[in-house]
Amino acid sequence: METRTDIEISTGDRETVVDITDEVAAELPADATGTCTVFVRHTTAGLQINEPEPRLLGDIEHAVKSLVPADGWDHDQLDGNADAHLRSMLLGRSVTVPVIDGELDLGTWQAVLLVECDGPRTRTVTVVVE
Secondary structure, three states: OEEEEEEEEEOOOOOOEEEEEHHHHHOOOOOEEEEEEEEEOOOOOOEEEOOOOHHHHHHHHHHHHHHHHOOOOOOOHHHHHHHHHHHHHHOOOEEEEEEEEOOEEOOOEEEEEEEEEEEEEEEHHHHHEE
């Protein structure tokens, strides 16, 4: 049986990485076994699986900003956030995680991370378990 839930995640900075593993896990049916797809419904945020160690989260923010410069994009004439669109394109907007007996089957150091590229905002994240 498929379940689908939307959760809201608020971010506090323009670029930040937020561990949303607990929020995703809370949406899993207790008896679920299958896969969980997590999808962010925005074009200026991304999702990744990685270690949520605070220094690494800062490194991720730095790396994402280093990959795409903030200025010099045509889209900036419209709303000044072309860099955020391009950064999220490189990150991707979904991750898939196995689910066993109602729990995310992540590796020891893995977490589901929302990478905010144009905050602060409230983001809608869809959790689908199949």
